[in-house]
Amino acid sequence: MIDDQEKSSARPAIILLIAVFLVAGFSVKYGLQTMTWIEGKLWNSDNPWLSNIPQALPQSAAAAPPPAAMMAMTAMSAKPGKPGKSSPPSPPAQLRAYNYEFKSPWPGNPAPKGSLTYTEFHYDSGQVIVFFDPDSQVDTMRTLKTSNPAEYQRFATVFADKPLNTNFEMYQAVYQTTPAQLSPIASPSDAMRMNVLLLWKLSFGLDLPCDGDFYSFDWSNAKGFQFGNPDRKVPVAVRAFDDRDHQFRFIFTAANAAADRITQSDINSVLQSLQVLPFIDR
Numbered sequence: 001m002i003d004d005q006e007k008s009s010a011r012p013a014i015i016l017l018i019a020v021f022l023v024a025g026f027s028v029k030y031g032l033q034t035m036t037w038i039e040g041k042l043w044n045s046d047n048p049w050l051s052n053i054p055q056a057l058p059q060s061a062a063a064a065p066p067p068a069a070m071m072a073m074t075a076m077s078a079k080p081g082k083p084g085k086s087s088p089p090s091p092p093a094q095l096r097a098y099n100y101e102f103k104s105p106w107p108g109n110p111a112p113k114g115s116l117t118y119t120e121f122h123y124d125s126g127q128v129i130v131f132f133d134p135d136s137q138v139d140t141m142r143t144l145k146t147s148n149p150a151e152y153q154r155f156a157t158v159f160a161d162k163p164l165n166t167n168f169e170m171y172q173a174v175y176q177t178t179p180a181q182l183s184p185i186a187s188p189s190d191a192m193r194m195n196v197l198l199l200w201k202l203s204f205g206l207d208l209p210c211d212g213d214f215y216s217f218d219w220s221n222a223k224g225f226q227f228g229n230p231d232r233k234v235p236v237a238v239r240a241f242d243d244r245d246h247q248f249r250f251i252f253t254a255a256n257a258a259a260d261r262i263t264q265s266d267i268n269s270v271l272q273s274l275q276v277l278p279f280i281d282r
Contacts, residue, residue: 033184033191040179040198050201051178054216054225057264095121096277098133100248103273105266122255127262129270130251137247141167158192168223168241174200175214175225207237207249222248222271230262240271248274 044050093104097112097119104110110121117136121129141164144152156163164170177197186194206214206227213229224240235253242248250270252262 032188033182033186036191036195037182037184037186039195040182043198043202044179047202049206049212050198051180052212052214053178054175054214057215057217057226095129095131097131098135099277100131100134101273101275101277102270105269126254126256127266128251128253128255130253132249134246134248137249139167139247140170141165141245158189158196161189162193166241166245167247168245170200171204171225171239171241172216173197174204175216177201207239208235208251217271219272222274224248226267230264230267233261236262236267238267238271240274242274 093109094101095104095110095112097114104121106123106125106127108123108125110123113120113122118130118132121131144155162173164173174197177194179198182191182194182198208227211228211232211234213227213232215226217223217226222240222242224238226236226238228234228236230236230252233254235251238248238250238252240248240250250267252267252270254262
């Protein structure tokens with residue numbers, strides 16, 4: 001009888017001890033992952049846009065020819081004194097700034113208005129292109145590799161399984177990461193890597209509030225990300241990279257509500273024609 005009572009009173013203590021060992025074991029093996037998972041939930045509650053990832057631009061929008069180019073191809077002006085005869089269409093105007101140039105998507109030759117870090121092109125019809133100085137964009141990967149060897153070694157260790165070699169790869173990894181990808185039972189290396197990427201995502205933020213309209217593109221001369229949908233008649237921001245990992249930022253907007261609508265094809269025509277200014281024209 002006494003032995004049965006002692007066994008009965010000892011059972012809760014044994015169960016509690018087993019529970020302590022289980023919790024301790026889980027904490028040792030999954031403590032880091034659990035903490036990052038909890039942090040991700042908290043960050044997402046305060047910043048719901050962390051769950052946004054870029055969607056590929058629709059092929060119809062990405063491949064559509066720019067209206068200005070189509071007009072230049074089809075519009076023919078008659079030569080004086082020769083009815084019915086027409087002259088070749090003039091090519092679209094080239095806009096130039098910071099040793100780069102791109103085709104103008106709208107008629108007219110807007111005078112550039114410069115500042116310390118960007119140049120604005122204002123059209124009489126109301127559209128505005130803001131082109132940021134590429135040299136003012138932070139070269140994060142170069143800074144990581146050259147500023148502090150110890151810091152770069154820690155960075156390289158965290159991303160050893162999935163190394164980031166260019167600024168584009170870094171932004172791509174950051175924008176593709178969401179708190180939902182965190183897990184209490186993930187490997188410690190995955191948990192640490194995603195924690196760093198989410199911290200960067202918080203730091204980078206969105207170039208413009210885009211109400212979930214967040215896109216990616218990959219063309220022959222440029223690849224990158226677009227924030228916003230021009231069909232909503234809101235400003236659109238673009239962060240692009242060329243094959244040398246140079247970074248370019250644009251904002252497409254309108255000076256007034258009466259301005260002609262900016263289309264996706266207009267934006268595409270600028271980005272797809274972006275190139276280094278020929279040395280002879282500098």
